[in-house]
Amino acid sequence: MDIKSVGVVGAGQMGNGIAHVMALAGYEVKLNDISQDALDAAMARIEKNMARQVSRDQISEDDMTAALARLSPTQDLPALGGVDLIIESATEREEVKHKIFDTLAPHLAPHTILTSNTSSISITRLASRTDRPERFMGFHFMNPVPLMQLVELIRGIATDEATYKTCLGIVERLGKTAASSEDFPAFIVNRILIPMINEACYTLYEGVGNVASIDNAMKLGANHPMGPLELADFIGLDTCLAIMNVLHDGLADTKYRPCPLLTKYVEAGWLGRKTERGFYDYRGETPVPTR
Numbered sequence: 488m489d490i491k492s493v494g495v496v497g498a499g500q501m502g503n504g505i506a507h508v509m510a511l512a513g514y515e516v517k518l519n520d521i522s523q524d525a526l527d528a529a530m531a532r533i534e535k536n537m538a539r540q541v542s543r544d545q546i547s548e549d550d551m552t553a554a555l556a557r558l559s560p561t562q563d564l565p566a567l568g569g570v571d572l573i574i575e576s577a578t579e580r581e582e583v584k585h586k587i588f589d590t591l592a593p594h595l596a597p598h599t600i601l602t603s604n605t606s607s608i609s610i611t612r613l614a615s616r617t618d619r620p621e622r623f624m625g626f627h628f629m630n631p632v633p634l635m636q637l638v639e640l641i642r643g644i645a646t647d648e649a650t651y652k653t654c655l656g657i658v659e660r661l662g663k664t665a666a667s668s669e670d671f672p673a674f675i676v677n678r679i680l681i682p683m684i685n686e687a688c689y690t691l692y693e694g695v696g697n698v699a700s701i702d703n704a705m706k707l708g709a710n711h712p713m714g715p716l717e718l719a720d721f722i723g724l725d726t727c728l729a730i731m732n733v734l735h736d737g738l739a740d741t742k743y744r745p746c747p748l749l750t751k752y753v754e755a756g757w758l759g760r761k762t763e764r765g766f767y768d769y770r771g772e773t774p775v776p777t778r
């Protein structure tokens with residue numbers, strides 16, 4: 488199927504990046520959010536990020552002008568109904584996502600493909616509530632979207648091959664690479680990455696190493712560009728804990744039990760970079776380990 492127009496629902500951290508790469512790749516993009524402030528902030532961020540790409544000669548001034556002209560922000564969700572593809576990237580709460588698909592339902596064109604950028608909600612369950620589970624998929628981008636090469640494509644139990652092939656074609660047109668994942672908790676990247684971060688928390692909790700030695704060990708000993716605790720602060724400790732809980736609940740295996748120290752940091756409101764404190768304290772000139 489030839490996709491020309493895309494509706495992105497949710498203009499937060501991920502939604503603005505998705506709208507950015509879609510518009511640059513030549514798709515007409517309608518960007519929706521319930522908050523006008525979020526839409527204004529997203530458009531400003533997209534313009535700033537594209538201007539940076541121009542200054543680095545990654546795109547031309549004309550590419551940027553044309554991409555911005557293809558973007559239209561709107562608070563009117565039904566206005567997205569006529570597009571070829573919907574990418575839902577609103578707040579990670581299941582009832583929010585159900586309501587978005589319910590609201591869109593009477594306005595959708597028969598051919599429209601529905602997708603969700605959810606990190607943890609079952610694609611099969613989201614799809615089952617719509618009138619088109621065979622044309623429903625997980626379209627999972629990595630953060631920050633313009634920089635990260637991978638997109639996970641997740642087939643629900645009912646997703647048909649044509650929908651998968653169409654989404655694969657879009658990922659290729661974005662110049663990105665797809666990893667195909669079955670619909671099980673946390674998919675592939677987070678299924679592997681977040682338990683590694685949780686294990687780093689246990690290593691700290693049990694006193695095997697301190698923050699600096701754990702991060703240095705993994706950077707220099709395993710060639711990781713960031714240490715696991717530094718990475719946890721970047722992702723957000725609340726997000727890491729939420730994903731561990733999804734794995735623990737969804738796979739019913741005690742090997743996924745969240746580390747009590749991770750829970751303690753979240754209880755303290757030490758969520759990482761976004762609150763200026765996590766495994767490191769970011770309030771000064773350079774980050775200082777908190778343990």
Ligand code: NAD
Nearest residue numbers: 497498499500501520521525576577578579604605606630
């Ligand atoms: P965010 O909080 O930055 O943005 C969410 C946006 O959704 C907000 O602007 C909010 O106003 C909007 N919203 C809420 N309800 C809405 C509704 N009914 N209709 C339209 N808009 C609505 O969140 P985010 O980090 O961009 O995450 C969005 C989705 O992407 C989530 O499903 C999340 O799991 C997924 N995701 C996040 C990351 C990440 O690293 N942050 C990575 C991959 C996927």
